[in-house]
Amino acid sequence: MDILFDLIIIGSGPAGMSAAVYASRAELKTLIVESSAPGGKMVKTHLVENYPGEKSITGVDLSMKMHEHSLSFGATYAYGNVIDVKQIVGGFEVVTEHGETFTSKVVIAATGTVERKIGLDQEEELVGKGVSYCAVCDGAFYKEREVVVVGGGNSALDESLYLTQFASKVTIVIRRDVFRGEIGTQEKVYNNPKIEIVKKHVPVEIMTENGVFSGLKVEHVDTKEQKIIPGSCLFPYIGSDPATAYLKNLGVLDDQGYSIANDRMETSVQGLYTVGDMNQKTLRQIVTATADGAIAAQEAIAYLNK
Numbered sequence: 001m002d003i004l005f006d007l008i009i010i011g012s013g014p015a016g017m018s019a020a021v022y023a024s025r026a027e028l029k030t031l032i033v034e035s036s037a038p039g040g041k042m043v044k045t046h047l048v049e050n051y052p053g054e055k056s057i058t059g060v061d062l063s064m065k066m067h068e069h070s071l072s073f074g075a076t077y078a079y080g081n082v083i084d085v086k087q088i089v090g091g092f093e094v095v096t097e098h099g100e101t102f103t104s105k106v107v108i109a110a111t112g113t114v115e116r117k118i119g120l121d122q123e124e125e126l127v128g129k130g131v132s133y134c135a136v137c138d139g140a141f142y143k144e145r146e147v148v149v150v151g152g153g154n155s156a157l158d159e160s161l162y163l164t165q166f167a168s169k170v171t172i173v174i175r176r177d178v179f180r181g182e183i184g185t186q187e188k189v190y191n192n193p194k195i196e197i198v199k200k201h202v203p204v205e206i207m208t209e210n211g212v213f214s215g216l217k218v219e220h221v222d223t224k225e226q227k228i229i230p231g232s233c234l235f236p237y238i239g240s241d242p243a244t245a246y247l248k249n250l251g252v253l254d255d256q257g258y259s260i261a262n263d264r265m266e267t268s269v270q271g272l273y274t275v276g277d278m279n280q281k282t283l284r285q286i287v288t289a290t291a292d293g294a295i296a297a298q299e300a301i302a303y304l305n306k
């Protein structure tokens with residue numbers, strides 16, 4: 001089989017786009033395969049305030065800037081949802097959902113994570129009818145209405161603050177009595193008069209009226225008392241899981257599906273690098289993702305030059 005590319009980058013979040021800049025600038029024939037809009041989780045983020053050089057920038061703007069940059073040295077871009085990566089003589093075959101295949105000598109996988117579902121009845125069928133995993137995409141539909149956010153990590157806190165621009169009230173439901181997100185963001189949340197925090201409660205049931213979300217039934221973790229929080233939309237922000245199913249046959253994933261890569265982003269498969277949020281790591285940030293992408297691309301260049 002002919003090998004068409006030096007490098008295929010799967011995913012165009014910050015990690016993949018950074019890898020594309022480094023690799024294509026070093027003149028590797030590079031293809032980026034992406035199944036959605038460029039930017040990954042970043043494009044669904046309201047504001048980014050911790051990426052050096054950008055004091056405050058919307059996730060959409062930073063995604064578009066990185067996207068343009070990632071293609072500016074000659075990398076090509078293809079739409080496709082990758083479902084398998086196979087080892088072939090001299091490299092890899094990357095297979096998409098619609099049966100397209102691309103070949104390369106080296107692969108950098110950068111597919112990040114997908115939002116975790118709460119697991120409530122009707123949760124998935126009500127997406128678009130009052131359940132949303134993207135405040136940036138859907139928040140503006142809920143002007144002067146009440147919304148419910150579940151989760152207490154950075155995503156839940158950032159997106160709750162974003163939602164207060166539109167909603168008349170944002171209720172955040174957390175299962176412990178402390179948040180997980182950054183202290184500075186917690187302070188903004190506590191000081192926002194539009195936000196109410198319901199602590200030590202877990203969601204148990206989605207309430208509907210005329211086929212759309214109308215409230216969330218929650219239960220106190222100790223007393224088991226239940227109550228309904230009314231609202232027009234539910235935004236679950238309870239973390240995410242690695243989007244790595246397409247690598248399961250290569251033996252590079254841990255039991256939770258995160259990829260195991262060393263500090264050079266090398267996996268146990270020669271020529272396969274993994275980067276960003278999909279990796280086992282302690283700090284999942286845009287800045288750590290872009291760093292991973294740069295490291296992997298440099299390693300790929302060295303590997304191809306051997």
Ligand code: NAP
Binds near residue numbers: 151155174239
């Ligand atoms: P996360 O940090 O894992 O937080 C998940 C939250 O959801 C926690 O409050 C958790 O509660 C809660 N939760 C989990 N399962 C639940 C369930 N079944 N029912 C109710 N609540 C549940 O996830 P994240 O906020 O998506 O962030 C992911 C990573 O991206 C983190 O490393 C985060 O720091 C990073 N990130 C950073 C920024 C930033 O720097 N501004 C922005 C967004 C994301 P417990 O705390 O009780 O476990």
